[in-house]
Amino acid sequence: MSITPDTRVDLDRFWSTIQASAEIGKGRPGGLSRLTLSDEDRTMRDLFCDWCKEAGLTVEIDAAGNIFGRRDGTDNSLPPILMGSHLDTQINGGRFDGIAGVLAGLEVIRCLNEIGHTTKRPIVVVDWTNEEGARFSPPMVASGCFVGKYDIDWVHDRIGDDGTRFGDELQRIGYKGDLPCKAGEIDAYFELHIEQGPILDAEKREVGIVTGSYSVRGMRASFAGQTSHTGPTPMDLRKNALAAGARWLTAVDDIGWDFAVHDGKATAARLTAWPNKPGILSDTAEAVCDVRHSDTITTRAMAEKMRRALFESAARCGCEATIEDEWEWGGDIFDQELIDGVRAQAVRMNYNWRDIQSQAGHDAYFLATHCPTTMIFAPCKNGITHNNEENCDPEDFVAALNIMLHAVVERADR
DSSP: OOTTTTTTOHHHHHHHHHHHHHSSSSSTTTOOOOOTTHHHHHEEEEEHHHHHHTTOEEEEEBBBBBBBEOOEEEOTTTTOOOEEEOOOOOTBOOSSTTTHHHHHHHHHHHHHHHTTOOOOSSSEEEOOOOOSSSSSSSHHHHHHHHHHOOHHHHHTTBBBBOOHHHHHHHHHHHHHOOOOOOOOOOSSEEEEEEEESSSHHHHHHEEEEOOOOEEEEEEEEEEOOOOOBTSSSSSGGGOOOOHHHHHHHHHHHHHHHHHHGTOEEEEEEEEEESOOOOOOSSSEEEEEEEEEEEHHHHHHHHHHHHHHHHEEEEHHHOOEEEEEEEEEEEEEEEEEEHHHHHHHHHTTTTTOEEEEOOOOOOHHHHTTTSSOEEEEEEEGGGOSSSTOOOOOGGGHHHHHHHHHHHHHHHHOOO
């Protein structure tokens, strides 16, 4: 048999995998707290690998813990099509962010098995490790390593908030694979994701065709001060690293408000300090901030303000600031031919679609630096995400799933 224009995925089957995932690593009511490389992550990985093997896929795991389920094509000498996302969640995460994309790839495979269609090119479904960065920083570290952004030894040496080492935890849960974490030739990468914003739901759209992403710049900075007693230490002699970090975070938040009229955003994401106790000034602190805007030039201007505010905040508190890490992603990174192909399927199947930009970070951003890449958004209720109240109905995925099925097969049969 072969795929026909009327072929559709099995929505109930897809939804059953979402429900099974939702039982692993439960967090607050209705949500998940399945941090990467945790015991719960291992349980979910085991289940995903079992599903892949049941679907006849060859499962391989690389040195960063990325899982690849490969379905052979009629010509395995051709570069494969990849579909994927991530199975880890935020500490107060939802049931769909990332997860829906991995399980959508699995459903495409199952659908092709059911109708007996073998594509010309191999198709691979992928679970990328540590997309969220909720336990090990930075986010998207394994997909970044895959495309050569990070060295594998550097990845393995990441230290989590709980003091654990990334490589050691990979080994502990049994997912430190033998396959090198290095991308070969890839024909295309598709990623289905919930929008993580309110636009599709507010406009009652069935699907979003992602044309690009907001440009994002972020940094992690440390502050060096000096411990001293909070009582007798004069203000002009204080070197309070906690106060320096706090000043920077509020300054970055102000940058966001300055650019909010044009939908700019700035995020004061994290602040840690030591000793961080009453009665004593903290002598070290670390903070993470980022800025984003739909216009790359504007993002650069916001980033420069963020950088300037960093050193001004440190000086105001008598401290020294050091930029420990910087990152940049986004922009017009997705492949126009793939975008056109996805849009054509939406039109052909008469779904209520719209073009849309991505405003969050995704593994697709790194893949786009290596191969033609595209994303498809499904709506989520009120745009709530990274929250246990993140919610979707099965019907919210109908358009995105069927569009991906046909767009992937069209590409894979070239």
